[in-house]
Amino acid sequence: AQSVTQLDSQVPVFEEAPVELRCNYSSSVSVYLFWYVQYPNQGLQLLLKYLSGSTLVKSINGFEAEFNKSQTSFHLRKPSVHISDTAEYFCAVEGGGNKLTFGTGTQLKVEL
Amino acid sequence: NAGVTQTPKFQVLKTGQSMTLQCAQDMNHEYMSWYRQDPGMGLRLIHYSVGAGITDQGEVPNGYNVSRSTTEDFPLRLLSAAPSQTSVYFCASSPDRANTEAFFGQGTRLTVV
Numbered sequence: 563a564q565s566v567t568q569l570d571s572q573v574p575v576f577e578e579a580p581v582e583l584r585c586n587y588s589s590s591v592s593v594y595l596f597w598y599v600q601y602p603n604q605g606l607q608l609l610l611k612y613l614s615g616s617t618l619v620k621s622i623n624g625f626e627a628e629f630n631k632s633q634t635s636f637h638l639r640k641p642s643v644h645i646s647d648t649a650e651y652f653c654a655v656e657g658g659g660n661k662l663t664f665g666t667g668t669q670l671k672v673e674l
Numbered sequence: 675n676a677g678v679t680q681t682p683k684f685q686v687l688k689t690g691q692s693m694t695l696q697c698a699q700d701m702n703h704e705y706m707s708w709y710r711q712d713p714g715m716g717l718r719l720i721h722y723s724v725g726a727g728i729t730d731q732g733e734v735p736n737g738y739n740v741s742r743s744t745t746e747d748f749p750l751r752l753l754s755a756a757p758s759q760t761s762v763y764f765c766a767s768s769p770d771r772a773n774t775e776a777f778f779g780q781g782t783r784l785t786v787v
Binding site for chain 1: 678705707714715718719722724732733764766771775778780781
C-alpha cells in the first residue's frame with residue numbers, strides 16, 4: 563500500500579514570489595508520481611508527472627517537480643507565481659495495484 | 675470531444691433513497707474510476723474498472739455499487755443514501771492503467787439530508 567502526505571493545507575504567497583508545495587510519499591515498490599491542479603468548481607487536471615528517466619519534470623506553465631527517491635519526496639516549485647495559479651494542488655502516487663492515491667491537497671492562494 | 679461527462683451536477687437526497695450517478699467518456703479509455711472528495715481528506719478511490727465487465731474496490735467502497743457493461747459508461751449506484759455520503763463525486767478515465775494521465779469530469783455535488 564502507498565500513502566501521500568502533503569504537509570501544508572494552505573500556502574499564501576504574493577504574486578511574482580517563488581513557491582514550493584511539499585509532497586512526501588511512502589511505498590514499498592517503485593512509484594509513479596503526479597501533481598494535479600483543481601480550479602474552483604472544476605475537476606482535476608494533470609499538471610506534471612514522473613514515470614521514469616530524468617528526475618526533474620516540468621509543466622508548460624512554469625511549474626517543476628523533482629523526484630527524490632532517497633527522501634521519498636516530489637515537491638512542486640515555481641520561481642514566480644501569478645494570480646491565475648490560485649488553485650488547489652494534489653500530489654498523487656501509483657505504486658502498483660492500478661490505484662491512484664491522492665494527498666489531502668494544498669490550497670495555493672496568490673495575493674497581489 | 676466532450677471528454678468525461680458526469681450527470682447530474684447537483685443532487686439532494688433523503689436518507690435511505692437510492693440513486694445512480696452517471697459517468698460517460700468518449701475517449702475510448704479502458705480505465706475508469708470513481709472518487710469522493712471531502713474537505714481535508716483529498717480524493718479517495720471508491721471503485722475502479724480496467725475494462726468492460728471488470729470492476730474492483732477502492733479505498734472506500736461500502737455503500738456503493740458499480741458496473742461496467744460498456745467501455746464508455748461507468749455508473750455509480752448509492753444503494754441507501756446516508757448523510758456520511760454527502761460529498762463531491764468525481765469520475766475519471768485513463769487510456770489504460772492508473773499511471774497514465776487521468777481525465778476528470780466536472781463532479782457531482784451530492785447532499786444527503
